[in-house]
Amino acid sequence: MKRRFAIAITVLCFGFIATAESNAVDTYIPGQAASGIGSSRHNLGYLPGRAGNNYNSAKSNFTCNGCGTGTSEICVFCHTPHHTNTANNLKPMWNRGTSAPTSFTAYGTTIGGTTVVNTDIGSTTLACLSCHDGVTTFDNIVNAPGKGGVTAGGSDRGYVFSDYTGIVSDFMVSARVNIGLDLTNDHPVSVVYNAGAVAGLRSVNTTISAIDLTSDLNTSATTYDNGNLTKNYWAVKGFISDTATIADLLRNNRVECSSCHDPHFNNKSWNEIDPTYALGSADLEFESNGLFIRRVGGNTGSGVCRTCHEK
Ligand code: HEC
Ligand code: HEC
Ligand code: HEC
Ligand code: HEC
Incomplete structure (x- = not known):
């Protein structure tokens, strides 16, 4: 969990932790394990x-x-x-x-x-x-x-x-x-993935990291979350991948909960939602796990949605 070091350094340098989650930048790279369940x-x-x-x-x-x-x-x-x-x-x-x-x-x-x-x-x-x-x-x-x-x-x-x-x-x-x-x-969960037929669904053979998520957006969006919108890496089979296809997200060609979430991946890269996690708030929030989203950068720029839906 490289980001832990980033937080520790932030705390050392600035002496406070209240907004530490929102300061960290993504450090996930292809081949790295999608880990961290122990601290989630x-x-x-x-x-x-x-x-x-x-x-x-x-x-x-x-x-x-x-x-x-x-x-x-x-x-x-x-x-x-x-x-x-x-x-x-x-x-x-x-x-x-x-x-x-x-x-x-x-x-x-x-x-x-x-x-x-x-x-x-x-x-x-x-x-x-x-x-x-x-x-x-x-x-x-x-x-x-x-x-x-x-x-x-x-x-x-x-x-x-x-x-x-x-x-x-x-x-x-x-x-x-x-x-x-x-x-x-x-x-919809347990829904068949009818590629090319409905809902603007991309081909199951689409290499996820090759999907263009940025050219429709203001160029400043490409710098979001350390460029995650440009990279579009997802955790697949336990590792961050730049070669995975949409088929790797499906189970028996259907969308299931685990198409979008990896329950083991303590995803620290969705900086945009980190400020919504408030330490000790009344609704039991405590720790950002990036909602266990498979995508590095979470749903920044609706990157999760636009990976399957060509919208
Ligand atoms: C909160 C429930 C939960 C816990 C706790 C959990 N898992 Fe899982 N695990 C799942 C689910 C659900 C799947 C199926 C996910 C999928 O379809 O990709 C899974 C899949 C797996 C897989 C195969 C797919 C992959 O991503 O590698 C392995 C290996 C695995 N778990 C190992 C572990 C180990 C080791 C631990 C303890 C350190 C653990 N799990 C803890 C829910 C859990
Ligand atoms: C198509 C992708 C997708 C599927 C399938 C999916 N989720 Fe999610 N889920 C998301 C996204 C994206 C978020 C973050 C929403 C947000 O910004 O709050 C999320 C958030 C959540 C949350 C946190 C609730 C919140 O909004 O704060 C839980 C819990 C959750 N999902 C569980 C599940 C379970 C259980 C299933 C299967 C029944 C499932 N998800 C299926 C994409 C998905
Ligand atoms: C063993 C029970 C268990 C199972 C099985 C389980 N979860 Fe959870 N999950 C929890 C608990 C406990 C929490 C924290 C609840 C709270 O904070 O009030 C949680 C929280 C979450 C959150 C919110 C994380 C955040 O950052 O706020 C998401 C998203 C989520 N689970 C998705 C899933 C998905 C998807 C699966 C299946 C792949 C799954 N969970 C399976 C127990 C489980
Ligand atoms: C893993 C692939 C995948 C991802 C990621 C995904 N979807 Fe979908 N989505 C589907 C499939 C498959 C359907 C079913 C389409 C059909 O058969 O009509 C669907 C259906 C829908 C529908 C239409 C439901 C209906 O009743 O017609 C909406 C709206 C939608 N998705 C929005 C989203 C949004 C918003 C996100 C991001 C949070 C998202 N999707 C992420 C695969 C995905």
């Missing part, structure tokens, strides 16, 4: 024995400080090496109970005439929604840490989670991050 709010683990601070990452809004004697594991809240939940083709190595596809209301029919029904809802979308549906608890896991035991399909473990202000909850509280069971009010 997707780290729900607890660091036993860390007196006065229960947070494993110190950046997470929720940490499991009531997991028996506590677990510092990170991946276990989503993945396990054995006894995974494969219902509804859940992937990858999924360690959580999920709402059934029939619990959701799928997007329905688009202007282009493409229809998404509940049974279309794809595995990685179900995976994300196993926390972001606002119903399933964070501790609804199959294979508990260590000798904690296995419950096929997952079960609520009765763990206690708390946020950094001490608020206790084991499911999504903030309305902002609660996507819910109704998917009609979200960008």
Whole structure:
């Protein structure tokens, strides 16, 4: 996390941190791992024995400080090496109970005439929604840490989670991050990518970094976020890539949550939204993870949208 150094230097030089997030510049380069989950709010683990601070990452809004004697594991809240939940083709190595596809209301029919029904809802979308549906608890896991035991399909473990202000909850509280069971009010997910036919969708073979996102804009926009609009690098298969194609964003030729988000990528490059993260504000905001957006530079200049849609 090169940006961490930038922040540290900023703090040393100027002696304050309130706006440190907004000062940092992007340093992501092709080939670098899309990492940082440990210091993101997707780290729900607890660091036993860390007196006065229960947070494993110190950046997470929720940490499991009531997991028996506590677990510092990170991946276990989503993945396990054995006894995974494969219902509804859940992937990858999924360690959580999920709402059934029939619990959701799928997007329905688009202007282009493409229809998404509940049974279309794809595995990685179900995976994300196993926390972001606002119903399933964070501790609804199959294979508990260590000798904690296995419950096929997952079960609520009765763990206690708390946020950094001490608020206790084991499911999504903030309305902002609660996507819910109704998917009609979200960008279509589990929708087939009908390239060249509807919604101005580019060919799946399009090399993402070759897409021109700048010539329509004022030239000053090309300097946004250290030139990210010009570069259009995305995190794909765990690495920042300048060779990925749109096909790499799709799962079974469909758009899923993980087309636009990588849940492991603590994306520090979306400088434009950093000022919207206020330390200790009432809605539990604490740390910018760049909304785990796959695109370096986030959605600056609507670069995420215009990567698929030639608009
Ligand atoms: C908050 C849930 C969550 C946590 C925690 C999590 N993952 Fe994942 N992981 C996912 C989801 C969802 C996918 C599927 C993403 C996709 O479709 O690209 C995935 C995919 C992967 C993949 C394959 C795709 C890729 O991008 O490499 C690997 C490897 C992986 N995870 C490893 C890990 C490891 C190791 C940890 C712990 C350090 C971890 N994950 C923690 C949700 C999570
Ligand atoms: C194990 C539970 C869990 C799973 C599974 C999970 N998340 Fe999250 N996610 C969280 C928690 C907890 C937060 C922080 C909630 C808060 O701040 O109130 C969060 C926050 C987020 C945020 C906001 C980050 C920010 O910078 O504000 C995004 C975006 C997000 N998750 C996307 C996803 C996507 C996409 C997936 C699937 C690829 C996913 N999550 C899977 C638990 C999960
Ligand atoms: C087509 C791309 C795309 C897809 C698909 C997508 N997201 Fe997002 N998501 C975004 C963008 C872009 C943002 C940032 C919006 C903003 O500026 O606040 C975002 C924001 C979020 C947030 C933070 C809410 C907010 O606005 O502050 C959460 C949580 C989230 N997404 C979860 C999900 C989940 C879960 C799914 C699957 C059901 C999903 N996303 C599918 C692009 C997408
Ligand atoms: C990974 C590719 C991808 C990305 C990124 C993406 N979209 Fe889409 N979008 C699609 C697909 C596929 C459809 C379905 C089109 C159809 O079949 O009619 C769609 C549909 C839409 C629709 C039409 C929905 C309807 O009911 O007709 C709108 C509006 C839209 N997207 C806006 C956005 C915006 C805004 C963003 C950025 C936040 C975005 N898209 C990012 C692939 C993408």
